Amino acid sequence: MPLAATGELVTAAAAARSAVAAFNVITLEHVEAVVAGAEAAGAPVVLQVSENAVKFRYGRVLPLARAAVAAAERARVPVALHLDHVQSDDLLRQARDAGFSSVMYDASRLPYAENLAATGAAADWAHAQGLWIEAELGEIGGKNGRPPLDAHAPGARTDPAEASAFVTDSGVDALAVAVGNTHAMTERTAALDHDLIKRLAAALDVPLVLHGSSGVPDAELTAAVAGGIAKVNVGTALNIAMTGAIRDFLAGRPEAVDSRTYLGVGREAMVAEVRRLVALLGSGRPPATS
Numbered sequence: 001m002p003l004a005a006t007g008e009l010v011t012a013a014a015a016a017r018s019a020v021a022a023f024n025v026i027t028l029e030h031v032e033a034v035v036a037g038a039e040a041a042g043a044p045v046v047l048q049v050s051e052n053a054v055k056f057r058y059g060r061v062l063p064l065a066r067a068a069v070a071a072a073e074r075a076r077v078p079v080a081l082h083l084d085h086v087q088s089d090d091l092l093r094q095a096r097d098a099g100f101s102s103v104m105y106d107a108s109r110l111p112y113a114e115n116l117a118a119t120g121a122a123a124d125w126a127h128a129q130g131l132w133i134e135a136e137l138g139e140i141g142g143k144n145g146r147p148p149l150d151a152h153a154p155g156a157r158t159d160p161a162e163a164s165a166f167v168t169d170s171g172v173d174a175l176a177v178a179v180g181n182t183h184a185m186t187e188r189t190a191a192l193d194h195d196l197i198k199r200l201a202a203a204l205d206v207p208l209v210l211h212g213s214s215g216v217p218d219a220e221l222t223a224a225v226a227g228g229i230a231k232v233n234v235g236t237a238l239n240i241a242m243t244g245a246i247r248d249f250l251a252g253r254p255e256a257v258d259s260r261t262y263l264g265v266g267r268e269a270m271v272a273e274v275r276r277l278v279a280l281l282g283s284g285r286p287p288a289t290s
Contacts, residue, residue: 037274201228
């Protein structure tokens with residue numbers, strides 16, 4: 001089917017009090033696994049390419065983006081393409097022609113006034129190109145070399161009044177918030193501030209986005225969605241599934257050299273995790289086991 005628009009998927013999820021799952025992809029196996037998992041769950045999904053993933057691919061966004069577009073156009077469920085955690089204005093300006101319908105512009109490392117100015121300029125450009133734009137306010141941490149963050153430290157979380165002013169003044173379409181979440185967690189131990197999520201949802205008229213979701217337990221995720229989160233970003237969880245499956249496969253087969261054998265195992269492990277999370281976020285309850 002035609003490539004879906006991220007903004008439309010997120011808006012529909014927010015209206016249904018559910019959330020659309022957005023998965024960061026690095027390889028073609030990631031792309032295929034996300035699409036297959038979403039098809040198995042029978043729900044829409046967002047494929048995300050981060051600036052870090054572009055750097056890994058020799059700084060070229062088009063090869064992975066075009067593979068993602070091709071996979072999305074052949075999917076049996078709506079699939080959108082999102083450019084994630086962009087700090088480079090040069091990369092931002094490649095978004096539309098690469099097939100992205102949305103971008104997350106990340107100036108959260110800057111002081112508030114500078115974040116607002118940079119994000120406002122990015123939003124003006126994005127809207128002129130017909131792109132939906134997400135920003136971040138708060139200290140989520142764990143990304144782009146930032147040290148692990150104490151997500152419960154004073155000042156680490158997004159303030160509702162400040163967030164309302166930021167959204168109004170910048171003109172962004174969605175806001176990633178810091179509510180006890182941290183990027184790149186490998187253990188699912190994060191405890192979210194659900195009262196803060198509800199206060200943010202009441203204060204803002206744009207959808208809320210949860211980053212760093214791989215470290216959040218299922219019950220915390222469903223409670224966050226019930227509180228107003230409409231887009232949930234997942235990255236590390238797929239890498240854990242893929243790497244673990246490949247590691248186990250090769251440990252028992254030291255003679256294996258055909259990359260299709262172990263990449264296939266890794267891809268199927270990601271399919272299962274995508275299906276599980278898409279169903280969880282869309283329904284508010286764990287999927288039935290097969």
